[in-house]
Amino acid sequence: MARERVALWRCPSYEAKQVEAAVEQAVAALGGMPAFVRPGQRVLLKVNLLTRRPPEAAVTTHPALVRAVVREVQKAGGHPVIYDSPGGPFTRKSLEAIYKATGMAEVAAEMGAELNWDLSSVEVPNPPGMLFQGLRLSRAVVGADVVINLPKLKTHGLTRYTGAVKNLFGCIPGLTKAEYHLRLPELPLFSRFLVELAQLVRPALTVMDAVVGMEGEGPSAGRPRRLGLILASPSPFALDRVALALIGLKAEEVETTKIAAEHELAPPLEEIDVLGEDLAAVAVHGFTVPPPDGTSFRLFGRRLSPNSLKVVARWLKPRPFFDAAKCRRCGVCLRNCPAQALTLAGRRPDVDLTRCIRCFCCQELCPEQAVSIYRPALTRWFFRH
Ligand code: SF4
Numbered sequence: 430m431a432r433e434r435v436a437l438w439r440c441p442s443y444e445a446k447q448v449e450a451a452v453e454q455a456v457a458a459l460g461g462m463p464a465f466v467r468p469g470q471r472v473l474l475k476v477n478l479l480t481r482r483p484p485e486a487a488v489t490t491h492p493a494l495v496r497a498v499v500r501e502v503q504k505a506g507g508h509p510v511i512y513d514s515p516g517g518p519f520t521r522k523s524l525e526a527i528y529k530a531t532g533m534a535e536v537a538a539e540m541g542a543e544l545n546w547d548l549s550s551v552e553v554p555n556p557p558g559m560l561f562q563g564l565r566l567s568r569a570v571v572g573a574d575v576v577i578n579l580p581k582l583k584t585h586g587l588t589r590y591t592g593a594v595k596n597l598f599g600c601i602p603g604l605t606k607a608e609y610h611l612r613l614p615e616l617p618l619f620s621r622f623l624v625e626l627a628q629l630v631r632p633a634l635t636v637m638d639a640v641v642g643m644e645g646e647g648p649s650a651g652r653p654r655r656l657g658l659i660l661a662s663p664s665p666f667a668l669d670r671v672a673l674a675l676i677g678l679k680a681e682e683v684e685t686t687k688i689a690a691e692h693e694l695a696p697p698l699e700e701i702d703v704l705g706e707d708l709a710a711v712a713v714h715g716f717t718v719p720p721p722d723g724t725s726f727r728l729f730g731r732r733l734s735p736n737s738l739k740v741v742a743r744w745l746k747p748r749p750f751f752d753a754a755k756c757r758r759c760g761v762c763l764r765n766c767p768a769q770a771l772t773l774a775g776r777r778p779d780v781d782l783t784r785c786i787r788c789f790c791c792q793e794l795c796p797e798q799a800v801s802i803y804r805p806a807l808t809r810w811f812f813r814h
């Protein structure tokens with residue numbers, strides 16, 4: 430079987446010429462865009478447009494990277510369509526605001542690329558053996574000839590890391606995402622679902638924005654961190670494995686990559702051909718990543734039984750914390766909480782912890798960064814590194 434390839438290219442800034450050169454060279458190392466796109470094909474660019482934030486906030490895929498990929502697709506004769514279904518309602522009005530704030534509207538106008546306005550969805554059958562017999566995907570994704578995945582390297586309160594595989598969650602339209610969160614409240618099952626979704630969507634190519642990533646309280650309230658890199662690969666699983674090594678995480682520390690490795694979708698690092706930069710030489714040190722979820726761990730070297738785990742987890746599980754000083758009572762978190770665990774009577778939302786499934790959609794989507802993830806002192810002690 431052919432070895433998986435991941436191109437790892439230096440890109441010190443978002444200056445257009447630097448990004449164009451890095452994207453062109455990284456994709457050329459994989460055979461060039463014509464290896465992935467044929468003339469006349471409709472090419473869906475799955476960007477990360479999590480929420481309405483400007484490019485410098487490092488929450489969304491940077492427009493300079495999107496512009497460079499649009500250029501490559503057009504050179505290969507393809508028709509690029511910029512797509513995401515961000516968190517929250519999937520409406521024309523919300524898309525308009527997000528396309529404008531994130532720089533996508535400008536890229537589309539400048540390059541003659543299309544912005545997706547199709548809000549409809551379609552049920553797609555899954556192969557036997559998957560968690561669900563079928564998945565509801567955006568029609569724009571299903572109708573594309575080719576999907577190119579353009580994630581941003583960030584941390585994530587639920588999954589610890591979000592990159593190539595997690596970015597494809599946005600192929601599920603609007604609030605249907607919240608339904609899947611609710612049906613799969615435990616991280617291992619939710620992660621298996623993400624892996625299966627990536628297998629179903631099968632992006633032909635992934636180009637990751639790791640020029641400036643996000644560490645700490647990602648995916649929207651963390652700190653921008655300059656890595657100065659672009660990664661590209663035909664395999665989202667191999668790409669995530671290399672990206673994790675870059676930020677000092679092992680495959681088994683991120684559930685989606687662990688599952689992909691168990692299913693032989695993500696080969697060991699030493700069996701991946703890393704093209705371009707030397708991985709060890711460009712690895713980032715001290716990249717702050719959220720600790721693992723408090724549902725599965727060892728105590729004094731012994732794995733806790735499910736029952737004792739439930740008792741301990743009640744005390745140790747991270748939970749959303751709402752900052753009254755920042756909250757503007759907009760209600761975005763209430764409308765998007767899949768478990769309907771929030772109420773808003775006072776100056777900030779109240780969370781019913783018996784209902785909360787710790788998906789942290791409230792933290793992802795709060796426009797005021799008023800939501801953080803509170804980890805009790807005991808949890809921090811257990812998970813200290
Ligand atoms: S916590 Fe954020 S999203 Fe929720 S009501 Fe307050 S400002 Fe709005």
Ligand code: SF4
Binds near residue numbers: 770786789792
């Ligand atoms: S309160 Fe926040 S973390 Fe809890 S279920 Fe609702 S959106 Fe998810």
